[in-house]
Each structure stands twice: as C-alpha cells, then as structure tokens.
Amino acid sequence: MRVGTKQTKHGGRPRKFDEATALGAMQRQIWTTGLSGVSLDGIARSAGLNRPSLAAAFGDKDAIYAKAAAQYAAMMDARVSEALSLDDLGSALRAAFDAAIDIYTGGGPDGCFVICTAPAEALTNPICRSILDQSLESIDAAFLSRLQLDERRVSANPDELPLVAALLGATLHSVALRARAGWSRERLRSLAAGAIRQVIGET
Amino acid sequence: MRVGTKQTKHGGRPRKFDEATALGAMQRQIWTTGLSGVSLDGIARSAGLNRPSLAAAFGDKDAIYAKAAAQYAAMMDARVSEALSLDDLGSALRAAFDAAIDIYTGGGPDGCFVICTAPAEALTNPICRSILDQSLESIDAAFLSRLQLDERRVSANPDELPLVAALLGATLHSVALRARAGWSRERLRSLAAGAIRQVIGET
DNA sequence: AGCTTTTTATGCGAGTTGGCACAAAACAAA
DNA sequence: TTTGTTTTGTGCCAACTCGCATAAAAAGCT
Numbered sequence: 001m002r003v004g005t006k007q008t009k010h011g012g013r014p015r016k017f018d019e020a021t022a023l024g025a026m027q028r029q030i031w032t033t034g035l036s037g038v039s040l041d042g043i044a045r046s047a048g049l050n051r052p053s054l055a056a057a058f059g060d061k062d063a064i065y066a067k068a069a070a071q072y073a074a075m076m077d078a079r080v081s082e083a084l085s086l087d088d089l090g091s092a093l094r095a096a097f098d099a100a101i102d103i104y105t106g107g108g109p110d111g112c113f114v115i116c117t118a119p120a121e122a123l124t125n126p127i128c129r130s131i132l133d134q135s136l137e138s139i140d141a142a143f144l145s146r147l148q149l150d151e152r153r154v155s156a157n158p159d160e161l162p163l164v165a166a167l168l169g170a171t172l173h174s175v176a177l178r179a180r181a182g183w184s185r186e187r188l189r190s191l192a193a194g195a196i197r198q199v200i201g202e203t
Numbered sequence: 204m205r206v207g208t209k210q211t212k213h214g215g216r217p218r219k220f221d222e223a224t225a226l227g228a229m230q231r232q233i234w235t236t237g238l239s240g241v242s243l244d245g246i247a248r249s250a251g252l253n254r255p256s257l258a259a260a261f262g263d264k265d266a267i268y269a270k271a272a273a274q275y276a277a278m279m280d281a282r283v284s285e286a287l288s289l290d291d292l293g294s295a296l297r298a299a300f301d302a303a304i305d306i307y308t309g310g311g312p313d314g315c316f317v318i319c320t321a322p323a324e325a326l327t328n329p330i331c332r333s334i335l336d337q338s339l340e341s342i343d344a345a346f347l348s349r350l351q352l353d354e355r356r357v358s359a360n361p362d363e364l365p366l367v368a369a370l371l372g373a374t375l376h377s378v379a380l381r382a383r384a385g386w387s388r389e390r391l392r393s394l395a396a397g398a399i400r401q402v403i404g405e406t
Numbered sequence: 407a408g409c410t411t412t413t414t415a416t417g418c419g420a421g422t423t424g425g426c427a428c429a430a431a432a433c434a435a436a
Numbered sequence: 437t438t439t440g441t442t443t444t445g446t447g448c449c450a451a452c453t454c455g456c457a458t459a460a461a462a463a464g465c466t
Contacts, residue, residue, distance in 0.1 A: 011434030012442030034323030036239035039423055050445060051424080057443090060424090109326055119383045120237030120323040123312055133384040156401075163397040167370075170377030170398070174369075177376055180322045181336040194366040195373070198359075198401060214464030215412030242453055253415060254454080260413090263454095 022047040027068035031109040034117045062127045069131045072113040089150040097192035104179035111180030143168040153200050171195040225250040230271035234312040237320045238268050265330045272334045275316040292353040300395035307382035314383030346371040356403050374398040
C-alpha cells in the first residue's frame with residue numbers, strides 16, 4: 001500500500017531522477033502535444049526514464065496528467081496571486097495578465113496547459129474534465145477576490161462583481177487560445193489592457 | 204487526378220453513404236474525443252464505412268479534420284450571421300450568443316468543435332493551427348462588422364470597435380470552454396448577457 | 407452481353423502502444 | 437557479510453494503428 005514517493009522502511013536503490021524535474025519535462029511534452037497526442041513511451045522518453053520507472057513513480061497516463069496539471073496550476077497560481085497583490089487595482093490586473101502572457105508566450109509551449117489540452121479530453125476523461133472545471137472556477141475566484149478589495153474602483157454595481165470577474169476570466173481564456181494560435185505578446189497585452197479599461201475606469 | 208467526390212466518366216458502383224451525413228457523423232466523433240483521441244478505425248466505424256472507403260472519399264486524418272471543421276464552420280457561420288442580422292444591436296448580439304450556446308449545449312457534444320479540439324493539436328499540426336487561427340479571426344470579424352452598423356450604440360470610442368469586438372469574441376471563447384466543462388445553458392446565457400451589457404448601454 | 411469505371415469489403419504486414427514479468431543493481435539496516 | 441527493500445533496465449505479448457493490395461460488387465455505356 002505504497003504511493004511511490006516517500007520511503008516507508010529503510011534502504012532501497014536511490015532514484016536517478018528528480019521527481020519535480022521529470023514532471024516538468026512531462027508537463028512540457030503534454031503541453032505541446034496534448035494528452036492523447038503522446039504515448040507513454042513518448043512521455044517516458046521526454047522525461048529521460050523508462051516506462052516501468054515512470055509507472056512506478058507516477059502511475060498511469062491519467063495520474064501523470066493530473067500531477068502535471070497540479071504542478072502547472074501551482075506555478076500559475078503563485079505568479080498570478082503575487083501580481084494581484086499589488087495595491088493599485090489597475091496595476092494588479094495588468095500585472096496578472098502580464099504574468100499569464102509571459103507564460104503563454106515565453107520559454108514553454110504557447111498557450112495555457114489546461115485550457116489548450118484539457119477540453120479535447122474533457123468529454124471522455126472525467127479527470128481532465130474535473131481539472132478543466134476547477135481551473136476555470138479558480139481563475140474567476142482569483143479575479144473576484146481581488147475586485148472585492150476595490151469595489152469602488154469597478155464601474156459596475158457591487159452585485160455584479162462576479163460577472164465582471166467572469167469577464168476578466170473570459171479575457172484570460174481568450175488570451176490563452178490566441179497565444180496558441182500564434183498571437184504576439186504585444187497583441188495579447190493590448191487585448192488585456194482593453195479589457196481592463198472596460199472594467200475599471202480610464203484611470 | 205481525381206479528388207474523389209464527383210464522377211468524371213460514366214458509370215461506377217454507387218456509394219452507399221451520403222457524403223454530408225458521413226462527414227457529420229465523423230465531425231461528432233472528433234468533436235467528442237479530439238482528433239488524437241480517435242483512430243481512423245474509430246472514425247470509419249462512427250461513419251458506418253470501412254477504412255478504404257473512408258480514405259478514398261475523404262483522404263487522411265488531417266483532410267478529414269479539415270473537412271469536418273469546414274462543415275462545422277459553415278453551419279456556425281450561417282446561424283450566427285442570421286442572428287446578427289437582427290435590426291436592434293442588443294437583440295442581434297443576444298441572438299448570436301443564444302445560437303452559439305444552443306449548439307454548445309444542445310444535441311451535439313458540449314462545447315465548440317474548433318475551440319475544444321484544435322488547440323491541443325495546434326503546435327504539432329499546422330492544419331489544426333491554421334483552422335484555429337482562422338476561426339478566432341472570423342469570430343472577431345463577425346462581431347466587428349455588426350458593431351460597425353451601430354457605432355452610436357456602443358459605449359466606446361469608434362476607434363475602439365475592434366477591441367470591443369475582440370472582447371465579445373473572448374466571451375464566446377469562454378462560453379465554449381465553460382460549456383465543455385459542463386456549465387448549463389442558463390449560466391452561459393447569463394454570462395453572455397452580462398458581457399453584452401458591458402458593451403452597449405443598459406438599453 | 408461485354409467492357410469500363412467506381413465503390414465495397416476483406417485482409418495482410420510493419421510499426422506502435424501499454425501492461426507486465428523478471429533479473430540485476432544500489433542502498434540501508436542488522 | 438547477509439538480508440531486505442526499492443529502483444533500474446530489458447524484453448515479451450496482445451491489442452491497436454495505418455497504409456496498402458486484392459477481389460468482388462454494382463453501376464453506365466456500347
């Protein structure tokens with residue numbers, strides 16, 4: 001009844017790979033090809049380990065996807081939350097979009113890991129569907145909690161804050177898709193800035 | 204040098220399937236599983252024909268995807284364009300979103316065929332990437348051309364109409380993703396209505 | 407009826423995919 | 437040194453994937 005990551009008894013042969021590093025390599029692979037677009041062989045190769053080791057350490061394809069998505073979500077959440085912690089609402093929102101756009105167009109594969117890979121599998125894979133649903137929900141929640149700190153600055157009734165948050169979330173979804181289609185940082189930033197202008201005043 | 208759809212000479216054994224019907228069945232299958240999520244065997248089964256017939260009539264996997272996407276885009280464009288032709292801008296936009304939401308949550312698989320299946324393949328499949336890019340572009344263009352008919356009604360500078368169109372497009376993208384995650388018609392309609400309210404006045 | 411054309415339907419073969427078994431290796435504890 | 441534990445690496449097997457070859461069927465034309 002072991003899960004495969006920590007040791008219960010004493011010795012054992014040491015691993016030749018770092019778990020987070022290997023997961024990062026697999027995440028990048030799945031991010032590029034989608035989950036159905038790569039085989040376990042391909043995932044194992046991209047992480048530099050063989051299939052039995054892969055299975056023992058991370059489980060089957062679904063478990064690998066779940067772990068890669070969790071690592072991605074944690075990274076994303078950390079960066080966006082830090083950006084949103086800026087004092088000025090406009091600055092905070094701009095910084096949040098900038099952080100996301102950097103990830104969507106930076107060193108890694110274009111677009112958002114979840115938004116670009118989970119939808120294709122969502123109808124046939126409950127795990128992917130659940131990850132998609134939770135990710136969309138958490139994006140809305142992050143924007144909403146930040147907006148609630150500055151109700152006055154929002155050009156809408158207070159009871160419409162959830163709607164405004166969802167529209168900011170929608171903009172982020174769209175940015176992720178457009179990045180996947182090849183849009184440049186500049187065009188994406190311009191779109192995000194426009195959305196923010198619509199939400200708060202021209203301040 | 205035949206393409207496989209019309210006859211050049213005389214006779215020939217007649218087809219046992221209707222091309223548009225078969226394409227519709229394959230479209231539905233790919234819509235549900237994604238392109239990499241189904242094999243040529245699976246596509247052929249879903250359309251009720253065998254692989255050699257499939258290949259002769261529609262070509263390889265990429266060609267099948269392109270044709271299924273084209274049929275989907277034509278259907279979508281027809282319905283949305285009709286909705287957007289309503290006189291009142293607000294009614295036109297609401298009708299357009301209603302039409303899309305009906306497709307995204309109606310009889311077929313949840314979500315948008317293109318937005319939910321093309322992104323996963325876009326980085327490894329130029330055809331999918333091109334289809335994604337063109338689809339996003341044409342959504343923006345449809346909203347923009349409609350907005351330009353009622354510049355006065357839009358609560359933004361005329362030179363910002365492309366931005367507003369892109370934000371309506373972003374809302375549609377988000378609606379497609381949220382539908383894939385299981386959102387109900389009502390929640391989606393409410394989100395769309397909120398976006399429209401932000402764009403034009405409360406009229 | 408005979409010929410041509412086009413589609414249908416079956417099946418083969420090389421390569422891929424994923425689960426699993428097994429022996430060897432590397433380490434800790436006794 | 438011996439024992440126990442965990443990982444590594446190779447390899448097997450059944451199923452799937454896909455292109456292709458081939459024969460039969462179903463039509464039109466002469």
